[in-house]
Amino acid sequence: MNKPEYIKAQSFSSNNRDQILQSKRCGCFYCLAIFPPDIIEKWQGDDDSNISETAVCPFCNRDSVIGDVSGYPINVNFLQRMYMACFRDIIIE
Numbered sequence: 354m355n356k357p358e359y360i361k362a363q364s365f366s367s368n369n370r371d372q373i374l375q376s377k378r379c380g381c382f383y384c385l386a387i388f389p390p391d392i393i394e395k396w397q398g399d400d401d402s403n404i405s406e407t408a409v410c411p412f413c414n415r416d417s418v419i420g421d422v423s424g425y426p427i428n429v430n431f432l433q434r435m436y437m438a439c440f441r442d443i444i445i446e
């Protein structure tokens with residue numbers, strides 16, 4: 354069975370600095386905020402490196418941000434499906 358696109362999209366929420374900075378629109382699938390990448394102030398890295406490559410949402414402070422360069426739609430409907438799958442384990446077909 355193929356995974357729904359909004360579950361595959363989750364992989365774009367880590368180590369995503371290049372993807373986010375090249376995007377025009379970014380979205381957070383935790384708080385469902387949609388925003389341009391230039392308002393992101395915090396980036397977080399792996400615990401064992403000093404490199405910060407993962408965008409942190411400026412609204413809810415979570416590392417659950419994807420950008421439109423990922424190829425996925427950045428809208429509330431899509432982000433909400435990601436939220437349900439990633440944080441509530443509920444798959445909406």
Ligand SMILES: [Zn+2]
Pocket residue numbers: 381382383384385386410411412413414415
């Ligand atoms: Zn957020």
